[in-house]
Amino acid sequence: MNVQVPKNISAITPYPPGKPIEELEREYGISGSIKLASNENPFGPSPAAVEAIRATLAGLHRYPDGSGYYLTQALADHLSIAPGRIVLGNGSNEIIEFLVKAFVCEGDEVITSHPSFLMYQKFVQVRGGVNHVVELRDMIHDLESITRLVSERTRLIFLDNPNNPTATFLPYGRLESFLNGLADHVIVVLDEAYIDFVDESVRYDTMALIDDVAGRCGVVLLRTFSKAYGLAGLRIGYGLMEEQIAVCLHKVRQPFNVNLIAQEAARAALKDSDFYAKTLRLTAEGKEYLSREVEKLGCISYPSQTNFFLIDVKGDATALYEAMLKKGVIIRSMKAYGFDTFIRVNIGTSEENGRFVRALGEALQECGYV
Ligand SMILES: Cc1ncc(COP(=O)(O)O)c(C=O)c1O
Numbered sequence: 001m002n003v004q005v006p007k008n009i010s011a012i013t014p015y016p017p018g019k020p021i022e023e024l025e026r027e028y029g030i031s032g033s034i035k036l037a038s039n040e041n042p043f044g045p046s047p048a049a050v051e052a053i054r055a056t057l058a059g060l061h062r063y064p065d066g067s068g069y070y071l072t073q074a075l076a077d078h079l080s081i082a083p084g085r086i087v088l089g090n091g092s093n094e095i096i097e098f099l100v101k102a103f104v105c106e107g108d109e110v111i112t113s114h115p116s117f118l119m120y121q122k123f124v125q126v127r128g129g130v131n132h133v134v135e136l137r138d139m140i141h142d143l144e145s146i147t148r149l150v151s152e153r154t155r156l157i158f159l160d161n162p163n164n165p166t167a168t169f170l171p172y173g174r175l176e177s178f179l180n181g182l183a184d185h186v187i188v189v190l191d192e193a194y195i196d197f198v199d200e201s202v203r204y205d206t207m208a209l210i211d212d213v214a215g216r217c218g219v220v221l222l223r224t225f226s227k228a229y230g231l232a233g234l235r236i237g238y239g240l241m242e243e244q245i246a247v248c249l250h251k252v253r254q255p256f257n258v259n260l261i262a263q264e265a266a267r268a269a270l271k272d273s274d275f276y277a278k279t280l281r282l283t284a285e286g287k288e289y290l291s292r293e294v295e296k297l298g299c300i301s302y303p304s305q306t307n308f309f310l311i312d313v314k315g316d317a318t319a320l321y322e323a324m325l326k327k328g329v330i331i332r333s334m335k336a337y338g339f340d341t342f343i344r345v346n347i348g349t350s351e352e353n354g355r356f357v358r359a360l361g362e363a364l365q366e367c368g369y370v
Contacts, residue, residue: 011125012125021033033329034330034355034356038332039307039308041228041279043230045231046275048268052264052267053264064258066256070263071258075238079240084246086238086239087246088263089236089258090262091237092238097123099187099239099249100129101252102252103187104124104129104156106128108127108130108154109132109153110131110154110157110158111134111156111157112133112158113158113163115136115337117193120189140163143175150182150186152185156186157182157187159190159191162306167304167309175209185217186217187218190209193224194227197304219241221240223237224236225262229276229279231269234259289353294311297364298364299312300312313342313343313367313369315369316335317333320333323366329355331344331345
């Protein structure tokens with residue numbers, strides 16, 4: 001074989017493959033492990049979504065509705081926005097891909113932060129675009145430095161708000177003045193995968209920003225059913241934007257990009273306000289419990305506007321990750337993100353949270369950090 005791999009593709013670091021829990025358990029000779037590493041909803045899928053999936057199965061021989069008509073309509077009603085301003089995706093990840101496909105050509109520039117969600121940069125590399133990466137300042141997007149990097153060739157700016165992995169949320173005033181100061185050829189993508197978990201006291205209406213800045217720069221909001229709605233395995237998310245941008249995204253998507261089961265489950269989950277409220281309540285309680293307990297163990301826990309948080313374990317994070325893994329508790333070391341002594345943990349069920357605290361206490365001792 002003598003295939004010619006384009007330079008931009010060979011430069012991409014593949015997504016770390018990861019192993020199914022069952023394989024890790026076999027490797028480490030453990031069982032009953034828990035995963036608090038991917039910011040998933042530990043309370044399961046909404047029962048209403050599961051019911052809707054069952055009812056959909058008999059229709060699997062048909063293609064799904066390519067326009068996602070009923071789900072789009074349900075979202076439009078739920079959010080009070082015109083259906084033409086909603087684009088559905090196979091996870092919100094796919095909307096990121098659409099944005100880059102539609103707006104970035106070779107040599108065009110995209111600005112992202114570091115550390116933040118890694119997929120933005122990857123899609124830009126695939127298109128042969130240029131990534132400009134700005135370090136977070138005090139754990140939050142450095143909007144001033146980002147503004148300084150904007151050029152004639154800047155097409156997109158990605159801001160995960162709240163940010164993954166620092167769990168910080170931009171204050172309204174800072175975001176508004178940033179948007180107001182941008183050139184009108186730029187689209188700002190606010191990735192709101194964790195918006196449901198933001199505390200009421202600091203939350204603001206981000207949807208209003210789409211209209212507030214209309215006529216200046218573009219604003220796209222990304223939302224997902226993977227987190228608060230518990231449907232990560234189905235891959236379903238959406239974007240909210242001006243219609244002019246939505247039209248472009250529809251041009252680059254496959255005709256049936258969102259599968260039938262995902263459309264129906266998402267529609268049911270949207271109506272299941274009990275499950276949604278329970279998720280938010282238990283996540284808030286778990287967060288409070290975990291931050292209190294990890295501080296008691298001598299670690300530093302960082303405030304979080306999401307369903308996960310960062311913990312400074314004051315020693316090598318990867319060694320601690322390994323020690324936790326052997327106890328059947330899977331978390332994320334932040335060393336690869338430049339936070340050498342930090343781990344990231346998502347809130348679990350109350351049993352999982354208790355088990356995490358016990359395992360952390362033992363692992364800290366074994367690693368000699370306390
Ligand atoms: C900031 C951020 N955006 C997007 C996603 C992906 O969401 P989805 O499952 O909808 O593709 C994640 C997943 O962890 C994330 O952390």
